[in-house]
């Protein structure tokens with residue numbers, strides 16, 4: 239009886255309270271960027287639907303390059319032109335360098351996040367410094383080359399035995415990348431190319447965490463009721479995080495035991511885990527960091543390779559040109575030893591893939607740590623900020639014929655993805671820019687070059703490649719809705 243009374247009270251008063259809070263908040267902020275009129279309570283939620291990056295790009299056509307939208311009681315500001323992106327990522331980088339942590343990831347270890355660190359705090363700084371020195375510096379990438387070569391050889395060996403069977407590209411590349419990364423981090427393979435089930439479980443867990451972080455969630459729209467976790471996304475993410483931590487936890491335990499026994503290891507044999515332990519990272523901090531590196535460093539590369547292969551299949555003339563360049567410059571044994579950045583046409587294809595299919599379409603959402611001005615509009619403290627890379631990449635005012643896959647546009651051009659050319663920022667920019675760029679690009683180059691050079695690719699059931707379904711699926715990463723499946727046959 240008492241419970242019924244309380245729940246009815248909650249049911250009837252909550253919407254009124256929310257409406258009041260939202261109204262009070264939004265009428266108090268002056269000079270917000272323009273945008274479509276929000277509905278009471280829900281704001282513009284219903285207008286963002288399945289593909290929010292496209293919906294926001296369409297609003298930008300009407301309201302300008304900086305717009306504001308309301309998602310429940312939350313304010314979202316979206317930058318959709320190179321000029322607006324530059325103001326967010328460069329001019330106001332310090333004020334807009336926070337992350338907006340989705341409710342699904344509001345867990346007890348929130349202070350240990352790297353990718354989702356709320357602001358550029360001391361822990362974030364030590365993660366970034368250590369990762370840059372030990373994983374992503376030119377010296378570190380060079381030191382990883384034997385290991386990468388070995389994992390690449392495993393992948394090609396596996397493909398040689400598929401004998402006309404259909405191969406799911408995302409699973410093949412995912413396993414290769416996880417093992418490359420797990421060896422760099424822990425000197426250990428996490429997966430076996432023949433063991434689909436474990437690979438599937440790991441991939442499912444990582445993707446589920448990403449998916450939960452972008453699933454429309456009432457707790458994000460109305461933080462006042464966040465603690466209730468009405469959709470169970472926080473609980474579900476924690477279950478996956480716990481399960482995935484078990485992959486690393488055992489290794490960390492083993493390593494600590496080795497250190498306790500004072501076993502001496504040569505400097506050049508130490509891996510990333512040794513460095514983390516030397517820097518006094520706790521087991522919980524290591525588990526989260528490793529998970530975030532797996533999340534940030536696998537799906538991005540897998541998805542980009544899948545899009546690149548799909549575009550090359552669709553565009554036979556471009557494929558022939560890349561094959562010709564690779565054949566002239568390399569052969570398989572020299573791929574890891576070659577400087578692949580010298581292959582102009584091949585690299586133009588990688589850039590064009592990242593332009594047409596920017597794998598992180600709105601960057602990882604930023605948060606205003608302080609109120610600031612962008613394009614003469616006010617961005618209030620704690621507003622969420624997207625840089626709509628997808629909109630910039632598909633804007634005919636920025637790119638000629640933007641929907642066509644045309645690597646030639648990058649030939650003889652200095653435009654690069656290093657975060658300074660704001661019309662092309664697939665890795666973001668400013669202090670939260672992707673630190674894994676050198677590692678990601680190395681993986682894209684070596685895996686793609688090997689697959690192009692070594693095999694002819696055909697679609698199952700003699701499907702016509704020019705009719706390949708290129709529908710996108712929105713998420714933190716912009717995936718190909720229908721996974722690419724191919725049959726590989728060795729080239730002469």
Ligand code: HEM
Pocket residue numbers: 352353354355366530531534535536538539542597598601602664665666667668669670671672673674675677678679682
């Ligand atoms: C095709 C490959 C990749 C693409 C397109 C990509 C893209 C991005 C983007 C757009 C961001 C957000 C940047 C921003 O907010 O301005 C990001 C962040 C990040 N990426 Fe990547 N990434 C790739 C590969 C990798 C790899 C291989 C790793 C590591 C193994 C990695 C680790 C990270 C980390 C740790 C962050 C968070 C940085 C921070 O918040 O300070 N990424 N990435």
